[in-house]
Amino acid sequence: MALTGKFNAKRVLVTSGWILLAIGCLVVLLAAVRDKNESVCKSIDVNISGLSNHFFIDKQDVLDLINRYSGEEAIGQAISSFDLVGMESELEKDVWVKNAELYFDSHNVLKADVEEREPVARVFANGTHTFYIDSSLSMLPLSDKFSARVPVFTGFPSDAKVLTKADSALLRDIRNISQRLQEDSFMLALVQQVDITPSRSFEFVPYIGNQVIVLGDAQNLDEKFRKLSLFYRNMMPRFGWNRYSIINLQFKGQVVAKLKGKDDVSADSLRTIQLMQAMAATAEKLASDSVQTIVQDNERNTADSTMIKFMIQREEPTLEPTIFFERIAEPAEPSKKQEEPKATAKPAKKPVAKPAAKPAQKKPGRKN
Template sequence: MWKKRIQFIAWCTLGAGILVLLVMAMRKKDEAQCTDIKIEIEGAQDHVFVDEKDVLDVLKRNGAAVKAPLAGIPLRRLETILEKDAWIKEANLFFDNNHVLQVKIEEREPLARVFTKQGNSFYIDSSGKRLPLSDKLSARVPVFTSFPSERVHLSGPDSAVLQDVRHIADFIARDSFWVEQVSQIDITSQHTYEMTPVLGNQVIMLGDASDLEGKFGRLLSFYKQVWTKTGFEKYEKIDVQYSGQVVAVKKGTAKQVIDSARAMEVLTNGMAQVNSMLGDTSGVRKLAAQATLAKAVKDTAHTAAAAPPKPPAVRPKPGAATAAGNKHPAAAAKPPAGTAVHGGAPKPRAVMPARKNKR
């Protein structure tokens, strides 16, 4: 009987002691102060639209500061306030064992800049979320113009256009060559896309946002096979929306179709044929023929700015008609040797009789 009472008293004493320790620990924690604030911003690789100073200002305005009581710092509320910034994708706040407030920020990274038909602009990230412009910096991303709507909540067709923009911009961002080469992309009224490159003053017609790998692959082949030889300023339009070919239009000329798989092969084979025909008799003629052939392969149409040159005068051969009015074959008969021919025809050459061999 006494033994059970002693055990009961012992358990009650132990429980009371634990409760006192918990209360003291909680009171000590409530009295503890924030020793420091550490902010870490991740997510953006090339552009930083959220800086530590802005985050720290938000924290201080809402009760989070060094030496502030831990109990008075509303962590969940601070996370919600920070995430109201469109550039902050996610915010996580917690205290470590040293009472340091750890602030983890994941920033959104701009993927493209979009200009509406009314002239306003905004960024979008990889999820298609609209992001406002910043006074801190301007992101170096592809520019899309003539977006059809100003609304934040888009209709079905406009939402599809924005997804196309995101898809094209994401494809460009994955290749450093296209990041450097693409200047802007215009959205047409038919919801197709026309690209303007950094090098060259032409329009590249992409069509819709499908098969981007094939379209940009054909464009790259065109660059390698044609532009490396003719330069970047000779074409006004390049259409890559058709499978297996590039349709190019030179400035001031008619349309020409260049098979991206055959262009270089035709040029190389043609040069080989010219070399075979000319042999080794004239290096100068070889070079001239190769240049002429290369131009013929690339330039399927040529528009001359000046009038065509006057054809050279052809001197009539002996035996040809000497007057425009001759209608009878007899009038074109060969004159006797030594007779002067009127009408400007040359005298026939004297033909020496063959010399007989002496025996």
Template sequence: MTIIGCGFISLLVAANSKEQQHKCKEVSISIIGTGEKYYIGKTDISEILKAGTNDRLINRPLTQINLARLESLLEDNPWIKDAELYFDSRSVLHVIVTERQPIARVFAKNGNSFYIDSSGLRMPLLKKVSARVPVFTNFVAAKKMSAKDSILLNEIKQIAVFLDKETFWNSQIAQVDIMEDRKFELIPVIGSHIIRIGKAEFIDQKLRRLLVFYKQVLSKTGIDKYSVLDLQYEGQVVAIQKGAFSSVDSVQLKKNIAELLKTGQLMHLNDSLQQASLRSIAQRVDSTSINYAATIESEEDSGSTHHDINPVLKKEPVKTKIKTPSVEDKKVKTSEPKKEIKRPKAVMPKRG
């Protein structure tokens, strides 16, 4: 063996020995979230890392740390969407975790509950923190979901994703009830009415019609005048009246709305609701069921991508029954005086 060959082998051995001396000096954990709070803590992540390395991570040789395996262990947690691990030049282990964001809490009929994210993934409840998200009730309690149950969960996801993106509706809708026929009813924060949307399809169009109704109808009649607002019919809002609306209720209504407007939760309705007078709020509507059709021009028809925030609400003409006069009413009794018939009188000749 030549001197050059021996020198090369010595360098390899020295390099390998130096690599063996590189040990994990520190662990830096970063959490990426899009909400107001973190649902996974650094302590939770550290415990997963310790469990994957037999509680021996610091001062452990880098060659004995399987980063891919640790990433997989972290992503097994349903609250962790993605995990990336790497070492820098100073032998510091960087752990970057992206957590899942809950968009709804679903309650089953047996009382159990869970969260779902925008992909529809089920996530268990957390002990230390709770999420302020819309609540869905009456979900199936079966441990193993059927195909119909999966479709229902997907509809829940559709509604929850829409509410998560729309600030106003996220503030206005407090609860979503799943009915026996697997249709949905929304329970609002303001108002004692029920909002029937049926299936989750076209949820954006349905609630857009409802916003029109809020701004142009309820701002005048009062938000508690109707017991049910039905959005299941295309292009319509069917409102079912529940009774008289007192002026006292209208005053309290305006106070409640004013408080929400201060917090910026109902800015979309500010103009129309502030202009509603107490007299118009207390106005009575004689019919017990009113059918409204919202005329909303689509983007394709208008050639514009701008959304009309004040679409026109057209009230269907009210059919009024006009009483038709009867035959007797039409007859006009006229009595003309009978003309006297002049008869010739007999003239007797004079006696001489």
């Protein structure tokens, strides 16, 4: 009986202890919450992240939006009055904001982490519409803050906001080609712009030379770029930059190059005029951006046309894959000494026999 009473008393004490501990924790928690609700925002720390230094949205834009959403100056307001979820949604309505996270740290500082969208290509539609695209294929408008230095694509077949399945696939190819170009400093220095043909294939317009580089579709880009690099390293230094009118990369394991002929001269002149007009129109649209503030080149985009010849001439320490350039029409080099035409031997004329001279006749002598 005594043992039972002693056991019950111990059980009551343990239960009471746990209850008191729970009450104490609850009191502390309520006090912390009340203290937090009574705390005010001391400052705002904005952090904008992206793949490079293209800042199409700046810290002041984020601060203005937070203050506008709060109805007044956010600093000094009670933390309990902040609708952080609503602020995040409002920030993400900006087309240049990919993701936004807002929270208060232990020092009552409002942290705003904003991830900016990164343009990877600029696209010119057949009409007057032009836009950027990012890695997620979002169509981004031009910015009044910066003009991004990214590869330019012309001839996109649609300027509609809602694209068809075929146009979406074409936009995906544009993204893949542009990203691959930016990974290769040689190709970035070589290619001035990329034309989209009516058959939805791609052609490169180089900075140097009047040839057209036919890329075809966006498949096997690594192989095509390697073949083009080898072609420029091996063929162009030998035969010049304007020897070929077309360089075709569509065939597996080979580069098909067409020599300029008489028919190509007029066609090439016409195409040169067309390309110059297209590039002039593109340059005019680029120049018509609201503000022409060009950001410094990033690590993937430090190239100019003077790098092309340097890269071709410098020796590579690594072994290059062997590619046989088949079906490349090349005229035989003229020999140093041309054979002179052999003289045709004329038959010798037989000498005409002259008549023998008559012997002189002796005059008859006088007879004595």
